[in-house]
Amino acid sequence: MADIAKPRRFGRINLEIRDDMPMWQQSLAFLAGVAAGLAVSVLILIASGVGPGALINEFVVFIFTSPKNISAVLVQAGPLIIVGLSAGIAFKARFWNIGIEGQVIFGAIGATLVAINNIGPEFLRLPMMALFAALGGMLWIILPALLKLRLQINEIITTLLMNYIAFNFLLHLLYGPWQDPVSSFPHSQQFESFERLAPLGWQSLNMSLLIAAILVVFCFWFMVKSRFGFQLNFVHSNARMAKALGVRVAVLTLAAALLSGALSGLAGFAISAGIESRMTQSFFIGYGFSGILIAFLARNNPLGIVAVAILVATLMIAGQSLQVFYQIPFAMVQLIQAIIVICVAASEFFIRHRMRWVD
Amino acid sequence: MEFLVNWLANIPGFALPFALGALGLIICEKSGVLNLGAEGFLLIGAMAGAGAVLTFGGYPLLALAMAALASALLSLVFAVLVILLRVNQVISGLTIVFLAQGLTSLIALKQGWTNKAFTGLSSLDLGPLSDIPFIGPIVFSQDLIVYLTVGLFFLAVHLMGRTNAGLRLRAVGENPDAADAAGINVTAYRFVAVLIGALLLGLAGGYLTVVVSKIWVDGLTGGRGWIAIALVIFARWRIWRALGGAVLFGCIEALIPRVAAIGVQVPQYFVLMTPYVVTFAVMVWTSLSSNTASDEPGALGRPFVREERH
Numbered sequence: 001m002a003d004i005a006k007p008r009r010f011g012r013i014n015l016e017i018r019d020d021m022p023m024w025q026q027s028l029a030f031l032a033g034v035a036a037g038l039a040v041s042v043l044i045l046i047a048s049g050v051g052p053g054a055l056i057n058e059f060v061v062f063i064f065t066s067p068k069n070i071s072a073v074l075v076q077a078g079p080l081i082i083v084g085l086s087a088g089i090a091f092k093a094r095f096w097n098i099g100i101e102g103q104v105i106f107g108a109i110g111a112t113l114v115a116i117n118n119i120g121p122e123f124l125r126l127p128m129m130a131l132f133a134a135l136g137g138m139l140w141i142i143l144p145a146l147l148k149l150r151l152q153i154n155e156i157i158t159t160l161l162m163n164y165i166a167f168n169f170l171l172h173l174l175y176g177p178w179q180d181p182v183s184s185f186p187h188s189q190q191f192e193s194f195e196r197l198a199p200l201g202w203q204s205l206n207m208s209l210l211i212a213a214i215l216v217v218f219c220f221w222f223m224v225k226s227r228f229g230f231q232l233n234f235v236h237s238n239a240r241m242a243k244a245l246g247v248r249v250a251v252l253t254l255a256a257a258l259l260s261g262a263l264s265g266l267a268g269f270a271i272s273a274g275i276e277s278r279m280t281q282s283f284f285i286g287y288g289f290s291g292i293l294i295a296f297l298a299r300n301n302p303l304g305i306v307a308v309a310i311l312v313a314t315l316m317i318a319g320q321s322l323q324v325f326y327q328i329p330f331a332m333v334q335l336i337q338a339i340i341v342i343c344v345a346a347s348e349f350f351i352r353h354r355m356r357w358v359d
Numbered sequence: 360m361e362f363l364v365n366w367l368a369n370i371p372g373f374a375l376p377f378a379l380g381a382l383g384l385i386i387c388e389k390s391g392v393l394n395l396g397a398e399g400f401l402l403i404g405a406m407a408g409a410g411a412v413l414t415f416g417g418y419p420l421l422a423l424a425m426a427a428l429a430s431a432l433l434s435l436v437f438a439v440l441v442i443l444l445r446v447n448q449v450i451s452g453l454t455i456v457f458l459a460q461g462l463t464s465l466i467a468l469k470q471g472w473t474n475k476a477f478t479g480l481s482s483l484d485l486g487p488l489s490d491i492p493f494i495g496p497i498v499f500s501q502d503l504i505v506y507l508t509v510g511l512f513f514l515a516v517h518l519m520g521r522t523n524a525g526l527r528l529r530a531v532g533e534n535p536d537a538a539d540a541a542g543i544n545v546t547a548y549r550f551v552a553v554l555i556g557a558l559l560l561g562l563a564g565g566y567l568t569v570v571v572s573k574i575w576v577d578g579l580t581g582g583r584g585w586i587a588i589a590l591v592i593f594a595r596w597r598i599w600r601a602l603g604g605a606v607l608f609g610c611i612e613a614l615i616p617r618v619a620a621i622g623v624q625v626p627q628y629f630v631l632m633t634p635y636v637v638t639f640a641v642m643v644w645t646s647l648s649s650n651t652a653s654d655e656p657g658a659l660g661r662p663f664v665r666e667e668r669h
Contacts, residue, residue: 335461
C-alpha cells in the first residue's frame with residue numbers, strides 16, 4: 001500500500017512532426033524496414049518447417065552462385081519492372097490503378113490475338129503483338145479512367161472489378177475458342193518461334209529484359225525529365241493548385257492512366273511471348289500486387305523500381321524452389337511481400353515523426 | 360412457382376455475407392477509416408471458420424465466433440498501421456488483402472484444411488411454420504445467422520443513430536479535430552470501429568465457408584469484399600440502404616445457379632462475370648443519381664494527426 005501512496009513520476013512520450021530528415025537517415029529507416037520485414041518472413045518460414053540452413057541455401061547460395069539462377073531472376077524481373085512502372089506512373093497522377101492484373105491479361109489477349117490469327121508478315125509479328133498488347137491494356141483501363149474523370153467514380157473499385165471480368169473472359173477464351181487444338185488443354189496454342197522474344201545469348205535471358213530496359217529509360221525521361229513529368233509531379237503534390245495554375249489535370253490524369261494500362265499490357269506481352277510462349281490460365285497471378293508494392297517501395301521512381309523489382313524477382317524464384325522442395329505454397333511469396341510493405345510503411349512513421357521522452 | 364419459391368428462399372443466404380460485410384464497413388468507415396481490406400477480412404474469417412469446424416469436428420456456431428475473432432485479430436495490424444502509424448489507408452487496406460491471401464493459403468495448406476468438405480451449419484426447422492406454403496421456405500427455413508443478422512441491423516441502427524457512443528463515432532469520422540477538441544478520444548473510437556467492422560466482416564467470411572460452401576479453397580471469397588465496398592458507396596453509408604443493396608446482390612447471385620438449372624444457354628464464364636458487371640453498373644448508377652443525400656463521412660480516409668491540428 002505504501003507504494004501507491006508514494007507519488008511515482010512517469011515520463012511520457014511526446015510525438016512531434018519532423019519536417020525533414022537527412023537523406024541518409026531516410027535510407028537507413030527504409031533499409032531497416034526491409035530488414036525487419038525479411039526477418040519476420042524468415043521466422044514464418046522457419047515456423048513452416050524450412051530450416052535456417054536451408055533458407056540460406058535457397059536464398060543466397062542457390063540464387064547468387066549459379067548463372068542459371070541469376071538469369072532466372074533477371075528474366076522474372078523483366079515483367080515485374082514493367083508492372084512497377086505501370087503502377088508508378090498511375091500513382092504519380094494519384095490514379096489508384098489496382099487493375100494491373102486485368103490489364104496484363106488483356107495485354108496477353110491482344111498479343112495472342114495477333115499470334116493466333118497470323119496478323120501481319122512474320123518479321124512484323126512481334127511488333128504487332130506488342131502494339132496489340134499495349135492497346136489491350138489501354139482498353140482495360142480507359143473505362144475506369146473516364147468514369148473517374150467524368151463522374152468521380154472511385155477507380156480503386158472499378159479497376160479491381162475489371163480484374164475479375166478480365167479473368168472470366170480469359171477462362172472463356174481458354175476453355176472455348178482459343179483452347180489448344182493440339183493438346184486440348186485450356187491454354188492457347190504455342191507461339192511460333194518468330195512470335196517469341198529472341199534469346200539474348202546468355203543463359204535464358206531474352207529480349208523482354210531489353211524491352212524492360214527501354215521502358216525504364218523512356219519512363220525515366222517521361223516522368224523525371226519531360227514537361228509532362230514536371231506537370232505530373234505538380235499534380236501529385238497538389239492537384240488543386242496545379243489546376244488553378246493552368247495545368248490540364250484531367251488530360252494529364254487520363255494520359256497517365258492510359259500509359260499505365262499500356263505498360264501493364266506490355267507486361268502481359270513480355271510474360272506470354274518471353275516466358276510462357278503461350279497464354280495460360282495463371283500467367284498473370286501476383287503481378288498486380290507486386291506492381292503496386294514495387295512502385296510504393298520505390299516511391300514511383302523508375303530507377304528505384306528496377307532495384308525493387310529485382311528484389312521481388314529474387315523472392316519469386318526462391319519461392320518457386322521452396323514450393324518444389326519444401327511444399328511451401330507460392331502464396332508465401334505474396335505474404336513476404338505484404339510483410340515487407342507493412343514494415344517499410346511503419347518505418348516511414350519514424351521518418352515523419354520524432355518521439356521525445358518528456359519527464 | 361417452384362422456381363420463384365426456390366429463388367426467393369435462397370436469397371437470404373446469398374445476401375447475408377454482403378449485408379454483414381457492408382454493415383461492418385459502414386461502422387468502420389463512419390469513424391473515418393477507409394477499409395479497403397474487406398476482402399482480406401472475409402478471407403481470414405472464411406479460412407478460420409472452416410479450420411475451426413475441421414479442428415473441433417463440428418460446433419458451427421463456435422466456428423463462426425472463431426471466424427469473427429480471427430478477422431478481429433488481423434484488424435489489429437490494420438488499426439495499428441492506419442490509426443497509430445498513420446500509413447496511407449489505401450496502401451494499408453490493399454496490403455491487408457494480400458497479407459490475408461498469402462496467410463490463408465499458407466495456413467490452410469499446412470494444416471490440411473484445403474479442399475476438405477465438412478458438415479457446417481444447417482437451416483433451422485421451425486416445425487409447422489416452415490411448412491406453410493410459399494412463406495414457410497422463404498421466411499421460416501433460414502439458418503440462425505440470417506435471423507441474427509436482421510437483429511444486428513436493428514441494433515446497429517439504434518447504436519449509431521440514437522446513442523451517445525454512436526454520435527461520437529460519427530463525429531470522429533466527420534470532423535476528428537472538432538471531436539478531439541470536444542474531448543472525444545479519436546484514436547480509441549477509431550480502434551473500436553475498426554475492430555467491430557472486422558468482427559462483422561469475419562463473421563460474413565465464416566458464413567461463406569461454415570454455412571454456404573462447407574469447404575475451404577484458396578481465394579474462396581471471390582471478390583465479395585470488394586463488392587461490399589461498392590455496396591457501401593451505393594448505400595451512401597446508410598445502414599438500411601446497405602441491407603437493400605445486399606438483398607439486391609443476393610437476388611442476382613441466387614439467380615445465377617437457377618438460370619443454368621432451367622436450361623438457359625449462356626456461356627458459363629459470362630454468367631460468372633455478372634456480379635462484377637452489376638457492381639460496376641451500380642457504381643455508375645450511384646454516381647449519376649448523385650442528388651440523393653449522402654452520409655459519406657467527411658474525414659473518410661484522412662488520418663488524424665493531432666500534432667498537425669490547425
